[in-house]
Structure formats: C-alpha cells, structure tokens
Amino acid sequence: MKTYLRGSRFAAAIFASVLVLAACGGDDSDPSDDDGAAQEAPEPSDDPVHLTISHNAVRPDVVAVWIEDYVIPEFEAAMAAEGREVTVEHIEGGVDDYKTQLALDLSVGEGPDITSFDQFWTAEFAAGGLIEPLETVVGDIVNDWEGWDQIPEAVSGSLAVDGQQYGIPLGTDGRVLFFRTDLFEQAGLPTDWQPTSWDEILDAARTIQSELPDVIPMQLNAGVNMEEATTLQGFIPILLGAGGDLYADGSWQGDTPQLRETLEFYSTVFDEGLADSDMQLVTDGRDRSFEAFADGNLAIMIESDYLWRGVINPDGGFPIDGREDLVGWALIPAQQPGAGINGQDFVSASGGTGRVINPNTEHPLEAWELLSFMGSYEAQLDWVEREPRITAREDVNEVGIAEDPMQSFVAEEVLPLTWYRPGFEEYPQVSEAIQRMVENVIAGRSDVDSAAQEFHSNLEGIVGADNVSGE
Amino acid sequence: MTADDGRRRDDAAAPGHDVPTGSDGGQPSPAGGGSVQPVLADEGTTSVPEPEPRPKADATAEVAVINKPTAIGFVAPALGLIGVFMMFPAVWALYLGLTNYRVTGTAAREPEFVGTDNFTRALEDPLFTSSLWITLIFMAFSGVVGQMGLGFTLAWLFRRWRGWTRRTIEVLVIMSWIIPGSVVAFLWRAFLDGEGGTLNSLIPGDVTTEWLLRQPLLAIIVFNIWRGTAFAMLLFDAALNTLPPSHLETAKVSGASTWQTLRDIVFPAVRGHMLTTALLVSMWTFNLFTPFLLTGGGPNYQTEVLAIYVYRVGFGQGDFGFGSAVSAVMLVINLIIALVYFRVLRDRRKKS
Numbered sequence: 008m009k010t011y012l013r014g015s016r017f018a019a020a021i022f023a024s025v026l027v028l029a030a031c032g033g034d035d036s037d038p039s040d041d042d043g044a045a046q047e048a049p050e051p052s053d054d055p056v057h058l059t060i061s062h063n064a065v066r067p068d069v070v071a072v073w074i075e076d077y078v079i080p081e082f083e084a085a086m087a088a089e090g091r092e093v094t095v096e097h098i099e100g101g102v103d104d105y106k107t108q109l110a111l112d113l114s115v116g117e118g119p120d121i122t123s124f125d126q127f128w129t130a131e132f133a134a135g136g137l138i139e140p141l142e143t144v145v146g147d148i149v150n151d152w153e154g155w156d157q158i159p160e161a162v163s164g165s166l167a168v169d170g171q172q173y174g175i176p177l178g179t180d181g182r183v184l185f186f187r188t189d190l191f192e193q194a195g196l197p198t199d200w201q202p203t204s205w206d207e208i209l210d211a212a213r214t215i216q217s218e219l220p221d222v223i224p225m226q227l228n229a230g231v232n233m234e235e236a237t238t239l240q241g242f243i244p245i246l247l248g249a250g251g252d253l254y255a256d257g258s259w260q261g262d263t264p265q266l267r268e269t270l271e272f273y274s275t276v277f278d279e280g281l282a283d284s285d286m287q288l289v290t291d292g293r294d295r296s297f298e299a300f301a302d303g304n305l306a307i308m309i310e311s312d313y314l315w316r317g318v319i320n321p322d323g324g325f326p327i328d329g330r331e332d333l334v335g336w337a338l339i340p341a342q343q344p345g346a347g348i349n350g351q352d353f354v355s356a357s358g359g360t361g362r363v364i365n366p367n368t369e370h371p372l373e374a375w376e377l378l379s380f381m382g383s384y385e386a387q388l389d390w391v392e393r394e395p396r397i398t399a400r401e402d403v404n405e406v407g408i409a410e411d412p413m414q415s416f417v418a419e420e421v422l423p424l425t426w427y428r429p430g431f432e433e434y435p436q437v438s439e440a441i442q443r444m445v446e447n448v449i450a451g452r453s454d455v456d457s458a459a460q461e462f463h464s465n466l467e468g469i470v471g472a473d474n475v476s477g478e
Numbered sequence: 479m480t481a482d483d484g485r486r487r488d489d490a491a492a493p494g495h496d497v498p499t500g501s502d503g504g505q506p507s508p509a510g511g512g513s514v515q516p517v518l519a520d521e522g523t524t525s526v527p528e529p530e531p532r533p534k535a536d537a538t539a540e541v542a543v544i545n546k547p548t549a550i551g552f553v554a555p556a557l558g559l560i561g562v563f564m565m566f567p568a569v570w571a572l573y574l575g576l577t578n579y580r581v582t583g584t585a586a587r588e589p590e591f592v593g594t595d596n597f598t599r600a601l602e603d604p605l606f607t608s609s610l611w612i613t614l615i616f617m618a619f620s621g622v623v624g625q626m627g628l629g630f631t632l633a634w635l636f637r638r639w640r641g642w643t644r645r646t647i648e649v650l651v652i653m654s655w656i657i658p659g660s661v662v663a664f665l666w667r668a669f670l671d672g673e674g675g676t677l678n679s680l681i682p683g684d685v686t687t688e689w690l691l692r693q694p695l696l697a698i699i700v701f702n703i704w705r706g707t708a709f710a711m712l713l714f715d716a717a718l719n720t721l722p723p724s725h726l727e728t729a730k731v732s733g734a735s736t737w738q739t740l741r742d743i744v745f746p747a748v749r750g751h752m753l754t755t756a757l758l759v760s761m762w763t764f765n766l767f768t769p770f771l772l773t774g775g776g777p778n779y780q781t782e783v784l785a786i787y788v789y790r791v792g793f794g795q796g797d798f799g800f801g802s803a804v805s806a807v808m809l810v811i812n813l814i815i816a817l818v819y820f821r822v823l824r825d826r827r828k829k830s
Contacts, residue, residue: 107581107793135584135587432582435796
C-alpha cells in the first residue's frame with residue numbers, strides 16, 4: 008500500500024484495502040483437470056528446455072549453494088551428454104510468506120517447475136488442487152525410480168496423501184534439548200545433562216538463574232512470530248510429554264487436561280522468568296534466541312537439529328567455534344518417566360521437507376528427471392558433504408552422518424521415539440491457533456483456563472465441533 | 479532578504495501555487511484586496527482567452543456546446559478503466575467476503591457461500607474490536623492531532639522564512655516523507671532498539687528500554703507523525719499563502735495577539751483546506767500498513783491496526799474470505815469518514 012502515489016491517495020485510500028485481497032482472489036479453476044494426457048509416458052522434448060527451480064533461499068544457504076554449484080552444472084552436463092539441450096535456473100528466494108506466494112502462483116498456473124516444499128503443506132495444497140500426484144503430472148515412470156527403495160515409508164509418506172506420492176522427500180529432523188556446557192559448568196551443573204522429568208528441566212534453569220543472573224536460563228518458543236517453530240519445538244514436545252496429542256482416536260484434541268498441563272508449564276517458565284518473554288514477542292525473536300545461544304547468553308534451548316547443522320555450524324548464521332565442546336544435547340523428557348505419549352519416558356517431534364513438481368509445468372519429463380537427479384545417491388551425497396544431515400535416503404545416511412555425533416544421536420535415539428504431524432489440510436490453521444494460544448498465555452493476555460477454552464472453540468471453528476474432543 | 483520582500487514575491491507567485499486538492503481555495507488578486515471570489519469569477523467569464531481559466535466558469539460554457547452522447551464518449555474510457563480496476567475488485571472483494579474462500583485446502587477449490595458469517599465472526603472476534611480501536615486511536619493521534627497539528631505549526635512558524643534556512647527545514651521534513659517505507663522502518667528500528675539504539679544512547683544513564691515492546695502504540699504514533707507531517711505541512715503552507723497579507727497586517731496593526739489572529743483570521747480562511755487535509759490524512763492513516771514494518775502488529779496484537787489484521791487473517795492464515803469481509807468493513811468505515819467530512823465541508827460552504 009505504501010507504494011501508491013500520494014496524488015492518488017484519495018482513491019487509493021478507499022480502495023487499497025479491498026484491492027489487495029481482490030487482486031489475489033484469482034482463479035479457482037483447476038488448471039490440471041484438462042491435462043489428462045499427462046498419464047501417458049511423455050517424450051523427451053526436441054526443442055531446448057528451460058526449467059526453473061526455487062528453494063526460498065540465497066547464498067550462503069547451503070542448499071542454494073548446492074543447487075547452483077552442483078545440481079545445475081551436473082544436470083545440464085548429463086543432459087548435454089545425451090544430446091539434449093536443457094537449462095536450469097535457480098530462482099532465489101528468502102521471503103517470509105513463501106507458502107502464500109507459492110499457493111497464489113500455482114493457483115493461476117504459474118510458479119517454478121520444481122519447488123521446495125514443507126511436509127505439512129502437502130495435505131492442504133493437495134486438497135486445494137494446487138499440486139498433483141507425481142503419477143498424474145509425469146506418468147507411471149515415476150514408480151520406476153530407484154530411490155524409492157532407499158526411502159523409509161514413514162519418510163516418503165510425509166509427502167503423500169491417500170497413498171499418492173506428491174514429491175520426493177529430502178530428509179527429516181528431530182527436536183532435542185540443546186545446552187551450553189560451558190554455562191552448565193560455571194553453574195555447577197553436569198555437562199552430560201539428561202533430565203528425566205519437567206522438574207529437572209526447571210531445576211536446572213533455576214540453578215542457572217541464581218548462579219548466572221546475566222544469562223537467560225532457557226528458551227521455549229512461544230510467539231506467533233516464530234510460526235511453526237512455536238508449535239513444533241515448543242508446544243508439541245511439551246504436550247506429548249504430558250501424554251497428550253493433537254489428534255487421537257479419530258478426533259482433534261481440544262481443551263484436555265494434558266493441554267492445561269502444557270500451558271501450566273509455559274506459565275511456570277515465563278512467570279518465574281526462566282525464559283525471556285520479550286524474545287517471543289519481537290518480530291525477529293528466533294534469530295535473537297540463536298544469537299543469545301551462540302554468544303553464551305542463553306543456556307538451554309528446545310530446538311530442531313537444524314540449530315546444530317544450519318545455525319551454529321561454521322557456515323551458519325550464528326556460528327559457535329568449537330560447538331562440539333561447548334554445546335551438549337539431551338532427549339526431551341516427559342513430565343514424569345513414563346508419562347509421555349504412548350507411555351514414553353522421552354518425546355520428540357519431527358518434520359521434513361521435500362520437493363514437488365508444478366502440475367502446470369510445460370516439461371513434466373525433464374522436471375522429473377531433474378527432481379530424481381537431485382534425489383539420487385550421488386547428488387544427495389554431495390549435499391550432505393556440504394552439510395551433514397539426515398536425508399531421506401538410507402544409503403546416503405550410512406556415510407553422510409557417520410562422523411557427526413549430533414546427527415547420529417538424532418538418527419539413533421530420537422527418530423525411534425518421534426512424532427509426526429497429522430496429515431490433514433486443517434493442520435496449519437490448528438498450528439496457528441496453537442501459536443496464538445501460547446503467546447496469549449506468556450504475554451498475560453489470557454490465563455491458562457481462558458486460553459484453553461478459547462483454543463477449544465477456535466479448534467471447533469476450524470475442524471467442526473463434531474471433530475473435537477475435550478472439555 | 480527582508481520579510482516584506484519575500485512576501486511580495488510570494489503574492490506574485492500565488493496563482494501558480496495551486497493547492498493540490500482545493501477547487502475551493504480562492505486565490506488572492508495581485509492587488510490583495512477585499513472580496514476575492516466573486517471578482518475572480520466575473521473576470522473568468524468576461525475575459526475569454528486567459529491562459530489560466532477558472533474551472534467552474536468554463537464548465538458551464540462547455541456543457542452548452544457538447545451534446546450528451548459526445549460527452550459520454552469522452553468519459554467512457556476513464557469510466558471503463560475505473561470500472562475494471564476499481565469497481566470490479568471492490569465488488570469482487572465484497573463477493574469473496576460472503577464465501578469461505580481460502581488460499582489452500584478444499585475451500586480453495588470449492589469455496590462455499592456462507593452469507594454474513596464472516597461479518598458476524600469479525601464482530602465477535604475480540605481481536606477485531608481491539609484492532610478497530612487501535613486503528614482509531616492511531617488515526618486520531620498520529621494523523622489528525624499529530625501530523626496536522628505539527629504540520630500547521632511548522633507551516634505557520636516558517637511562513638515568513640525564506641532562503642537557505644527555509645530550504646533546509648523543508649528538505650529535512652520532506653525527506654522523512656519521501657524515503658521508502660522499508661528503509662525508514664529499518665532506521666526507526668535501529669533508533670528504538672533496546673540495546674545500542676540511538677534513542678537510548680541519547681537518554682542519560684544506562685537505559686535499555688525496548689521501546690517497541692514497552693510503548694508499542696506510542697512508538698508507531700510518533701513514527702507516523704514524523705513520517706507524514708511533511709504532507710500536512712505542504713498543504714498548510716499552500717493554504718497560508720492564499721491568505722491576503724493585508725488581513726494579517728490589519729490584525730497586527732490593531733494589536734491582535736497571535737492566538738487572536740489565528741482564531742479570527744487564519745483559521746476561518748483556511749478551514750476548507752483543513753477539512754480536506756483532515757480527510758486525506760485520516761483515510762490515509764486509517765488504511766496504513768507501515769506499522770507492520772516496525773512491530774509486525776505486536777507485541778501480542780498491541781499495534782495490530784486493521785490493515786495488519788487483514789494481512790494476518792488473509793495472508794498469514796490464508797483466509798481470503800474472512801479477510802475480504804474485514805476489508806469490506808474497512809471500506810464502509812472509510813466511506814463514513816469521507817461522508818462526515820463532506821457534510822462538514824458542505825455546511826461550511828452553505829454558511830459562507
């Protein structure tokens with residue numbers, strides 16, 4: 008809105024608010040409905056082909072570097088060796104509302120040929136007709152890809168709806184407790200810390216608080232501005248530790264005793280000043296938490312292993328020199344041993360990302376060849392050599408993370424007990440309602456009672472009252 | 479250069495100094511004498527080929543020579559463009575507001591007609607009512623009181639200044655208005671930052687107040703005053719130039735105080751400009767999205783003006799149907815504001 012010329016402000020003032028939304032209201036027809044021919048095996052194009060790929064990142068993000076320095080030249084060379092002229096362009100990104108932009112692009116038949124994609128968008132994009140199963144876009148040849156045998160079903164299922172595969176997953180992750188061993192040592196806490204209950208987390212944080220008053224004891228994501236990070240590495244591990252779940256026995260879980268236990272934990276942490284509520288409310292709170300942890304001003308964080316491989320790593324945004332010595336990690340305990348979901352002692356939550364092919368692509372075959380090339384053993388190995396992480400492929404993981412103790416810990420200790428988000432199209436809305444609920448609690452807008460009740464009614468508004476259980 | 483010198487020059491230049499919005503602003507005759515408007519209107523009709531025609535007088539003349547179909551033919555292209563680019567989106571948004579249309583999910587493919595559900599949902603949402611309240615406070619204090627008050631004060635104080643001092647002040651004030659919003663937001667965040675922010679370093683002592691968290695509404699109000707004062711100042715500057723200098727001198731000679739001069743001479747003369755400025759500033763501020771760049775609407779919705787509210791539900795939650803409904807409510811509020819101002823403006827004209 009700020010780009011309107013002042014001279015036209017009179018008219019702009021009236022219409023600015025409606026223009027923005029109306030301009031995007033757009034076309035709700037499904038461009039791929041009439042694309043029945045895609046079922047047949049497509050022929051390689053004789054003409055030069057140009058493909059676009061977007062990842063919503065710029066250098067020095069390791070994936071952006073990998074795409075530009077490895078994927079594009081290698082793929083173009085491989086195609087040229089077959090006598091085919093294929094060029095690939097990386098569309099740089101790095102925006103906050105990538106998801107909305109992508110949805111709008113796809114809804115009008117535009118967008119990159121291949122795009123990176125978060126696992127939890129799959130159901131809603133599929134329901135909206137914005138993405139199509141690989142078999143529909145490309146053809147049956149996608150089932151012949153060698154990579155499927157290397158990807159565990161739990162992981163490939165993250166980009167599937169009703170048994171239909173929509174894209175190739177990239178990998179998965181896990182949530183753990185990270186802590187600064189140097190601060191623990193100064194506070195007289197064990198550097199091989201492994202709490203077995205919520206109280207032990209709180210006790211450690213209280214010790215930090217009294218021994219090192221200048222240090223923020225812990226970070227528990229709790230702001231709307233942190234978006235999915237508040238849900239997945241804040242609320243969910245606590246809820247699971249209380250024995251609760253988001254969706255169980257065929258219905259969404261609203262105002263349950265476990266929900267209230269979870270909110271009480273948040274309330275305790277922030278009321279006692281064990282975490283910094285300002286950090287949750289500012290617009291760049293997650294970066295501030297990373298910075299504080301990297302600077303040694305924050306002792307304990309619940310985070311994804313992304314913190315280890317993508318933030319405090321030597322090439323990351325907030326590198327910690329000697330992270331192997333200064334940073335420890337532990338499983339997230341349940342409220343009491345055995346009190347977690349499925350009677351577990353420890354809990355975690357996992358997400359994942361992948362890539363999908365734009366159903367509007369003019370070159371489905373070439374797009375698939377590029378996508379499967381990116382998921383090949385050689386390409387994935389080149390990627391994890393740049394950044395050790397758990398990929399979707401087991402053969403790559405055997406060598407890719409062998410020398411990274413943190414990633415091995417996630418693969419061996421965390422993934423066996425982890426939890427995946429329910430694959431419903433309503434999940435992202437529910438997640439947003441969760442973020443607002445916890446923010447209201449820690450900001451003092453709501454107490455635990457009213458926050459839980461409000462969440463319950465919001466949940467009913469999203470999925471329908473019949474599909475919610477709880478109070 | 480003396481003050482007198484400047485004023486005389488200014489008078490000569492006055493007809494070129496058009497107020498962007500004012501067809502009502504009477505311009506002083508070079509002689510600076512008595513009843514302004516009737517004289518000029520007469521002149522306009524009698525002296526034919528003047529390079530600067532009076533709009534009102536010419537309009538009557540032209541209607542007589544153009545027949546209706548020709549006139550329609552002339553305005554049709556403009557009306558067509560307005561229809562396509564303004565009316566259609568507005569009507570379309572109204573329609574979307576009656577559906578559950580979403581950016582993704584089943585409701586993206588098959589939006590359903592939900593009647594007035596979105597509107598009742600908005601009225602029942604405490605965040606909507608608080609957002610409306612925040613928007614009105616923001617509009618009143620940053621737009622009407624702040625920008626107009628400071629804009630008029632600056633225009634009045636510097637009305638006789640000429641030369642480099644005046645240019646410097648104008649450049650400083652206008653600078654804050656023409657710098658792109660994203661750059662300005664970055665500067666203000668640096669200015670208000672808790673650790674190492676400019677404001678905190680200016681305050682004596684060891685201050686680490688996070689202004690955008692502790693006083694978020696005040697912060698965006700001050701920000702917007704700083705940002706938009708130039709516009710009001712320019713309009714008022716032009717309005718003050720239309721004041722016949724003799725009036726002010728008469729007041730001075732008869733020993734009127736500044737306040738008396740303002741109350742009895744200046745305000746009545748520029749009241750039309752004030753109302754127009756108030757209308758523009760109010761509506762502009764009401765629809766402003768820029769606070770988002772400072773606070774994101776936070777902390778915890780404390781600066782969530784309606785434009786940000788619409789952005790959050792529309793683009794954040796993907797709920798275009800609901801977002802369109804709230805946009806339609808904003809449109810209605812805009813129209814009410816406009817109607818109030820037009821009513822006041824018309825009453826004033828009738829009286830005079």
